[in-house]
Amino acid sequence: MLITAAQQPPGHICLRGVSKSYDGETFIVRDLDLDIEKGEFLTLLGPSGSGKTTTLMMLAGFEYPTSGSIAFDGQAMHDRPPEKRDIGMVFQNYALFPHMSVAENVGYSLRVRGVDKAERDRRVADALRMVQLEQFAERKPAAMSGGQQQRVALARALVFEPRLVLMDEPLGALDKKLREDLQLEIRHIADKLDLTVVYVTHDQSEALTMSDRIAIFNDGKIQQIGTARDIYIRPANRFVASFVGDNNCLCAQVIAIDGDVVRARLPGGAVVSARQTQHARIGAAATISVRPEDLHFCGGEAEGVVKGRVCDVVYYGDQLRTHVELSDGALVVIKSSPGAAHAGTQVGAPVFLSWNAGQAWVLDPKQANQ
Amino acid sequence: MTMTQKTYSDLPAVVRLPLYGFAAVILALLIVPLAAALPIAFNAEPWFRYPLSGFSWRWFEQLLSSPLWRSAVVNSLIIAATTTVLATALGTLAAVALVNPRFRYRNAVMALAISPMVVPVVVLGLGLFICFSPLGLNYTYLGVVLAHTVLATPFVVVTVTATLTRFDFRLMQAAANLGAGKVMAFRTVMLPIISPGVAAGAVFAFAASFDEVVMVLFIAGPDQRTLPKQMFTGLREQLDPTIIAAAGLMIVLTGLLLAVLRFSTKKR
Numbered sequence: 325m326l327i328t329a330a331q332q333p334p335g336h337i338c339l340r341g342v343s344k345s346y347d348g349e350t351f352i353v354r355d356l357d358l359d360i361e362k363g364e365f366l367t368l369l370g371p372s373g374s375g376k377t378t379t380l381m382m383l384a385g386f387e388y389p390t391s392g393s394i395a396f397d398g399q400a401m402h403d404r405p406p407e408k409r410d411i412g413m414v415f416q417n418y419a420l421f422p423h424m425s426v427a428e429n430v431g432y433s434l435r436v437r438g439v440d441k442a443e444r445d446r447r448v449a450d451a452l453r454m455v456q457l458e459q460f461a462e463r464k465p466a467a468m469s470g471g472q473q474q475r476v477a478l479a480r481a482l483v484f485e486p487r488l489v490l491m492d493e494p495l496g497a498l499d500k501k502l503r504e505d506l507q508l509e510i511r512h513i514a515d516k517l518d519l520t521v522v523y524v525t526h527d528q529s530e531a532l533t534m535s536d537r538i539a540i541f542n543d544g545k546i547q548q549i550g551t552a553r554d555i556y557i558r559p560a561n562r563f564v565a566s567f568v569g570d571n572n573c574l575c576a577q578v579i580a581i582d583g584d585v586v587r588a589r590l591p592g593g594a595v596v597s598a599r600q601t602q603h604a605r606i607g608a609a610a611t612i613s614v615r616p617e618d619l620h621f622c623g624g625e626a627e628g629v630v631k632g633r634v635c636d637v638v639y640y641g642d643q644l645r646t647h648v649e650l651s652d653g654a655l656v657v658i659k660s661s662p663g664a665a666h667a668g669t670q671v672g673a674p675v676f677l678s679w680n681a682g683q684a685w686v687l688d689p690k691q692a693n694q
Numbered sequence: 695m696t697m698t699q700k701t702y703s704d705l706p707a708v709v710r711l712p713l714y715g716f717a718a719v720i721l722a723l724l725i726v727p728l729a730a731a732l733p734i735a736f737n738a739e740p741w742f743r744y745p746l747s748g749f750s751w752r753w754f755e756q757l758l759s760s761p762l763w764r765s766a767v768v769n770s771l772i773i774a775a776t777t778t779v780l781a782t783a784l785g786t787l788a789a790v791a792l793v794n795p796r797f798r799y800r801n802a803v804m805a806l807a808i809s810p811m812v813v814p815v816v817v818l819g820l821g822l823f824i825c826f827s828p829l830g831l832n833y834t835y836l837g838v839v840l841a842h843t844v845l846a847t848p849f850v851v852v853t854v855t856a857t858l859t860r861f862d863f864r865l866m867q868a869a870a871n872l873g874a875g876k877v878m879a880f881r882t883v884m885l886p887i888i889s890p891g892v893a894a895g896a897v898f899a900f901a902a903s904f905d906e907v908v909m910v911l912f913i914a915g916p917d918q919r920t921l922p923k924q925m926f927t928g929l930r931e932q933l934d935p936t937i938i939a940a941a942g943l944m945i946v947l948t949g950l951l952l953a954v955l956r957f958s959t960k961k962r
């Protein structure tokens with residue numbers, strides 16, 4: 325659903341039909357429509373080369389769209405130079421000015437805007453306090469750790485109160501522990517200052533924990549946009565189902581649509597059910613996706629039950645993952661708690677699996693290149 | 695296994711001694727001519743010959759008191775300083791364009807920009823003389839400065855380009871993102887970071903102009919007589935050790951500039 329200009333609340337950012345091609349032939353970003361609300365934390369998540377950085381660069385003004393429009397509060401933005409956009413950016417390598425102290429780095433945006441010295445010092449001190457670096461104001465960036473440099477970059481991008489903050493894998497170079505601390509810190513600051521943030525990552529758990537909404541990118545297109553929960557529970561297509569979290573994607577043929585429930589035949593002959601979606605067409609190929617935690621073992625052959633053979637059991641401490649080969653050769657994973665029935669199943673043993681029709685989805689069929 | 699770095703002293707003598715000998719010959723080639731010529735500046739008698747007949751400052755006094763020599767020193771300083779400013783500005787701007795991958799003709803322009811380093815100066819001098827004639831630039835300070843700028847700019851282009859290849863251009867994106875226009879970003883971010891390269895280029899530009907004689911022979915009139923020109927005339931007309939004293943002055947001045955450069959870049 326597109327919102328008309330009149331309805332837009334202030335701070336709204338709107339991309340319409342944005343495409344980008346560097347060579348005039350291959351499109352890196354295709355026909356992108358995206359609305360970003362004031363105060364929203366939006367994450368762009370997708371595999372390498374899917375066009376996330378390119379989208380960010382077009383927002384920042386370092387690249388211009390080949391076609392389409394970008395507007396802030398209804399004002400056209402796409403042909404404005406970066407220095408006139410009032411957007412803060414945290415670069416992946418931080419891009420701190422090596423010849424300036426931490427305070428000079430943070431105060432740079434205020435200096436070029438002609439803010440007077442007293443006001444500047446005050447705002448720089450506030451920004452440094454926010455990222456807990458007050459005592460490092462006079463240091464050069466080279467004398468700081470990666471995590472500290474990251475915080476300086478954050479303070480520098482926020483001190484001039486930009487209307488939008490862009491972050492391109494800002495935590496990519498840090499170790500896991502520090503990354504998790506900074507994820508919380510960034511999210512906390514974003515909430516406190518009511519920032520509008522577009523955040524790029526290819527780390528799923530980072531996207532799931534930090535974002536208000538996630539846009540899943542693939543092949544220059546948004547595959548699905550929504551809250552972490554929406555995307556996890558109700559993937560819109562086969563790509564999203566297999567990209568976000570673990571998922572079992574089974575090839576099947578739709579044989580009946582009965583209200584909200586679709587019945588489909590697996591290559592091995594079993595007839596299973598799943599929730600109806602726009603992808604279901606009687607007689608057509610489809611994908612049935614079921615999360616590993618939604619698969620159950622059951623006693624024996626019955627309606628909707630799939631037969632297979634255990635090929636591996638992996639113990640993860642708090643959970644058990646059983647890998648099962650179905651009679652048609654497809655591989656599925658079942659997540660269960662170690663104490664559950666069937667937990668002691670031997671490798672090679674025959675098992676029967678079933679799922680609740682409400683927890684499986686009918687999605688688009690597997691393409692030749694997947 | 696020891697991890698010590700191998701040094702030359704670890705090499706066997708058969709390899710080591712010829713290597714040392716070779717290095718000594720090359721260094722001698724650089725130093726001996728200077729060592730042979732410079733002491734004559736302190737000769738008490740007007741002869742170019744050893745042994746010296748006594749120590750004296752008379753040729754340095756001559757250099758600074760004779761109106762001809764003194765105006766030559768002043769001319770050289772004025773022309774070299776102006777050339778340095780022009781060549782440094784032009785060369786730095788050219789280098790910034792030449793490292794930009796989006797500049798399509800960068801290879802062609804680079805070749806053109808450094809061509810004065812390879813084209814014989816006599817040819818350039820003659821060409822400039824012909825071009826300057828209708829413009830009335832021959833026999834003027836401006837003409838000499840422009841001619842020297844042509845020769846000196848490539849030195850700046852080469853040193854600044856070398857520095858810029860190590861410059862992280864994302865810093866310019868960061869500056870733009872923080873609200874700095876192109877000129878502001880250049881002045882506050884790029885220039886301070888590449889300043890050692892710019893300063894080195896400026897010293898080379900100064901030296902290129904300060905000891906240049908061929909262009910001066912073509913373009914300069916009697917009013918723009920520079921130190922090298924005066925030395926040349928001196929060689930033909932009245933040969934005395936003032937020439938060597940002048941050479942000593944040039945070496946000291948250029949050496950001082952290099953020392954200042956070293957000092958200022960070390961401090962950073």
Ligand SMILES: Nc1ncnc2c1ncn2[C@@H]1O[C@H](COP(=O)(O)OP(=O)(O)OP(=O)(O)O)[C@@H](O)[C@H]1O
Pocket residue numbers: 346352370371372373374375376377378379526
């Ligand atoms: N300046 C450029 N010129 C030509 N092609 C480019 C340029 N920048 C990016 N590309 C191409 O555009 C495609 C998308 O790049 P982009 O950087 O947007 O991907 P990404 O989603 O950010 O990936 P990653 O997760 O690896 O950072 C890539 O195939 C890349 O090769």
Ligand SMILES: [Mg+2]
Pocket residue numbers: 376377378
């Ligand atoms: Mg990227």
